[in-house]
Amino acid sequence: MPDIDLNTTVNTTLTLWSSLLTIIVSFALGIMISVTYIKTHVRGYYSQNFSLTLILIPSVIAVIILLVGSNVARAFSLAGAFSIARFRSTAGDPKDISYVFFSMAAGLACGVGLFGYAALFTILLCAFIVILCKIDFGAKKTCSKILKIIIPENMNYQGAFDDILKKYTTNYQLYKIKTTDLGTLFELVYTITMNSDKNEKEFIDELRCRNGNLSIVLSMDANTSDS
Template sequence: MLDIALNANINSTLTLGSAFLTIIVSFALGILISVTYMKTHVKGYYSQNFTLTLILIPAVIAVIILLVGSNVARAFSLAGAFSIARFRSAAGDPKDIAYVLFSMAAGLACGTGLFGYAALFTMLLCVFMVVLCKINFGAKKSCEKILKILIPENMNYQGAFDDILKKYTTNYQLCRVKTTDLGTLFELVYTVTMDNEKDEKEFIDELRCRNGNLSIVLSMNAAPNDF
């Protein structure tokens, strides 16, 4: 029978029916959150393992809340057990972290029996995320990139490419100069804001003519590790 108590030691009686309903609802909300994440993420750049994790997190959190109930001793025991676990993966994209917190909140709401509230705020937040993605909210109007140019050691790098950079970019700055290939070459690293009306291939071709057809790298997105 669904009314059989799963644990008689907790203050509030936990029945098989309520536990089953909690797991099903939290699992369904996890699927909704995971699908929203895939739809609002850059296609092909999300991890399948992460999307599966988003489905599992609400159900796991809901089960934990069900098991703890109002038992303070049990809550402290679980806190001690979780303090032993350590996350081996480095912190990823802030958006991924937000989705993890989103999934945890849905699981907490389901675990406390607030199914309507959990479904309401999950659907609203998913709709908000889809809308923000569609309108491309927060996107930069100009794209900042990293430009790396190799030049011979006998070439004076100061102002060597200024005329070309002024022609094809709206803003540029020389960030780093270092020797490479046993000191026979210099590597110049610029941050550049590309002019969207200019052709990038023509830009690189002019740079190649100036640096003797040595290596040129134009990174699509500027990142601190590129410097």
């Protein structure tokens, strides 16, 4: 008679009802996490695909934990399968990464059968996130902006706009210079903090007089600037 590997019989105690309960609870927690993500996202702008992914992640993780159980060989096989997958999406908001780990933790807790703890920490963390969002925790008092100025190639850009920038901003820094239009123009990129007492239109008008009425772009948020 062949030997029986006890590891292969670990998950035979799974029942249909316990599996359904695990999937339902993890799915419900995923919805709660996704709704929190939608309600607390900056300016109400969010990715629908990511919000749907947050709903599915807990259920997927829970099912994986159910199937793997305590089978070490199966766990290593699963790790090998995941190592083959390559994520090619661009890096997003760092907060989105925390939501992914949040969803995975909820699914892991459901997968091992700790439904009460999973629900408790999900509710608490969602509440904490909402509170932090409501009090605008970590928000800057002043808004950093991006200023892009096009100048002709024969213009010396070093200190060319310093007097205007000192007049209309509380802080500025030239952090990038590049050629454009086949090298016939220069693009200067500044990070600036506008003086709240100054008029932005007057600021741009003075810059236009200095750069020969070439293109000037003032982005409202430094985080939205083009690379």
